[in-house]
Amino acid sequence: xxxxxxxxxxxxxxxxxxxxxxxxxxxxxxxxxxxxxxxxxxxxxxxxxxxxxxx
Numbered sequence: 001x002x003x004x005x006x007x008x009x010x011x012x013x014x015x016x017x018x019x020x021x022x023x024x025x026x027x028x029x030x031x032x033x034x035x036x037x038x039x040x041x042x043x044x045x046x047x048x049x050x051x052x053x054x055x
Contacts (some may be wrong), residue, residue, distance in 0.1 A: 009034065013045035 003023040010016045017040070027033070036044070 006035070008046065009036075011044035011046060015044045017044065 003025075005021055005023055007019050007021045008016065019036075021034070024035055036046075044052075
């Protein structure tokens, strides 16, 4: 089953975005985790956003 939810994200910088996210019931973490792409990370002013993965 696919579950989508609206999530409001506020960065430390104060930038705010409303996102539609997919909820994954199979992931386990001691605290909530949100993975975002590089473009959104830069828009939110998140540290290290310009780093790219090389395959």
